[in-house]
Amino acid sequence: MSAHPRIGIVGAGGRMGRMLIQAVHQAGYPLAAAVVRSGSSLIGTDAGELVGIGRLGLTVVDDLTKVIANCDVIIDFSTPEATAQYLNICQAANVAIVIGTTGFSEPQKQQMQQTAQHIPVVYAANYSVGVNVSIKLLQLAAQAFGDSVDVEIVEAHHRHKVDAPSGTALMMGEAVAERLGRDLKEVAVYGREGHTGPRDRQTIGFETIRGGDIVGEHTVMFIGDGERVEISHKASNRMNFAAGAVRAAAWVVGKPAQQYDMQDVLGLEQL
Structure with a gap:
């Protein structure tokens, strides 16, 4: 430096x-x-x-x-x-x-x-230093869990944000997918509606929330049978x-x- x-x-x-x-x-x-x-x-x-x-x-x-x-x-x-x-x-x-x-x-x-x-x-x-530390934690979690869990990403931003999911959410998804040996373009699911059938464990889900003045919140869930690990980052400014x-x-x-x-x-x- x-x-x-x-x-x-x-x-x-x-x-x-x-x-x-x-x-x-x-x-x-x-x-x-x-x-x-x-x-x-x-x-x-x-x-x-x-x-x-x-x-x-x-x-x-x-x-x-x-x-x-x-x-x-x-x-x-x-x-x-x-x-x-x-x-x-x-x-x-x-x-x-x-x-x-x-x-x-x-x-x-x-x-x-x-x-x-x-x-x-x-x-x-x-x-954000916090976001980048979160990315590292996500890579470690993905490596440890492998294909034994479902991965879901929830992000929330202010009402004026025009793109969805956020670039940070996609960056998180790519970090997890890469560590799991998957191509995010092939496994990403953006929202669900109607009769979707059983969840495919290989997919990585994204949910988007928009409202008010939320600066930026991201949570990645590694969801298994009987336990769940969540890694979250929330920006206040x-x-x-x-x-x-x-x-x-x-x-x-x-x-x-x-x-x-x-x-x-x-x-x-x-x-």
């Missing part, structure tokens, strides 16, 4: 971007850049005043190429199309990048993998996601060029 990584934030005007600015400040790292989309009304404002932490003396800009030289690493929670451009800019400048954007197409994922041959790239669907991304940014500076995830950042791959 770099002692004082110079961190740049793209998508700085969005909800997550603002939290990232706060998280960088709270971690005591220098904020080296705050980039917003072209035409934004925030251009020219002070990044600190943007998030209510006082003046930082850093002006918000709309062009990463103008400030990339000041950065050791970029954190990007934007859109797949914008991320594709940021990958090119970071590669040209030999600057690491931490990506929290979701919804990539296969060609966009391939571009990320190709870029990671030249610069270090961290990509994760969820940067979104700052833990931002703090995890900042932790990843500090960790990746100076690492060899390849693609990493939060399991690597937290040292969980070796456990």
